[in-house]
């Protein structure tokens with residue numbers, strides 16, 4: 503089949519959409535009080551946002567972005583290497599390095615590019631890169647692009663990591679790549695063990711702290727939470743979560759950052775972060791520094807909701823981050839739960855394989871009001887009955903029961919839908 507033909511035969515997303523159970527690409531507009539937005543003309547409480555500190559609509563941040571547009575224009579007009587480097591980028595780098603307690607920082611246009619630049623930029627042919635099996639896709643792509651030999655270790659299994667490192671030949675550099683906070687389940691990496699194992703086996707540890715930075719340890723992130731910032735040679739960040747913007751950064755020693763300035767291809771061969779995004783991230787960083795209560799408020803809200811949802815009988819793993827996964831069952835149950843919640847004015851993210859096992863992935867922010875959290879709890883309480891009425895087995899669907907099962911509000915069988923939703927993502 504030719505390539506365009508392959509695209510034309512991709513009909514699964516249309517099938518899922520036609521059943522009203524397509525949980526991706528919801529189009530939001532506006533911003534109301536707290537975490538309220540609009541989807542398809544309906545007001546919803548957003549419980550899937552990365553705006554953990556509630557800064558994306560903060561007037562100080564929006565004004566900093568607007569002022570940067572007035573002063574610098576809308577784009578950076580090129581690679582930072584040549585003509586797209588702004589004094590604003592360098593100011594942000596100085597303040598990031600200072601806040602996170604690392605000697606130097608390098609700002610990229612996205613968090614994806616920061617991770618890609620760090621891992622692929624530092625590794626060479628003949629090196630070995632060992633990646634946690636649940637690491638973010640940007641790190642998986644980075645490892646593949648790095649030209650190093652890629653090895654996977656089971657999620658958070660430092661014994662298997664140590665065994666893998668021990669078995670490597672003596673020559674070639676070694677890099678270990680993990681998330682600080684895992685983006686799908688919200689669990690933390692076992693940093694003290696990782697630091698020890700990397701030290702014992704002379705491996706360079708890279709921690710992607712997209713979800714921990716700005717929130718944990720009064721904003722200083724996962725490495726600071728463990729008191730191990732000095733022991734992690736390379737940390738990458740994104741501005742698209744707590745820092746209310748778009749962009750990312752790598753933190754490390756001056757020599758590492760200077761090397762990446764020349765070897766990180768996503769930095770060298772792509773335009774610098776826009777003035778508005780850079781200024782917004784800088785302002786957000788200053789607010790994180792001055793208002794450490796925000797990270798605590800996000801964590802308190804997540805804690806409250808973990809308890810509230812568990813008390814309703816939902817399976818919610820324990821955790822200490824703003825990310826709260828709710829295990830509903832397989833893809834179909836998860837998508838139905840997503841839709842039932844949306845009908846009740848609550849938007850949560852539906853995670854589908856192969857990104858991760860199906861679950862509802864909620865996140866709670868400093869900006870969620872008590873009333874909003876109560877309304878979210880009420881919506882979860884309200885959908886228990888229709889979910890139970892779906893009477894699907896806990897461990898997935900088989901053709902024998904999907905062919906006769908009708909989905910709520912549609913004439914379609916679950917089987918049609920299940921065929922639609924499975925493997926929507928590469």
Ligand SMILES: Cc1ncc(COP(=O)(O)O)c(C=O)c1O
Pocket residue numbers: 612613614615617638640681685710712713740741742748749750
């Ligand atoms: C762990 C992790 N790393 C990197 C990224 C990419 O960040 P960005 O959205 O800034 O490109 C994400 C985004 O979701 C993430 O969760």
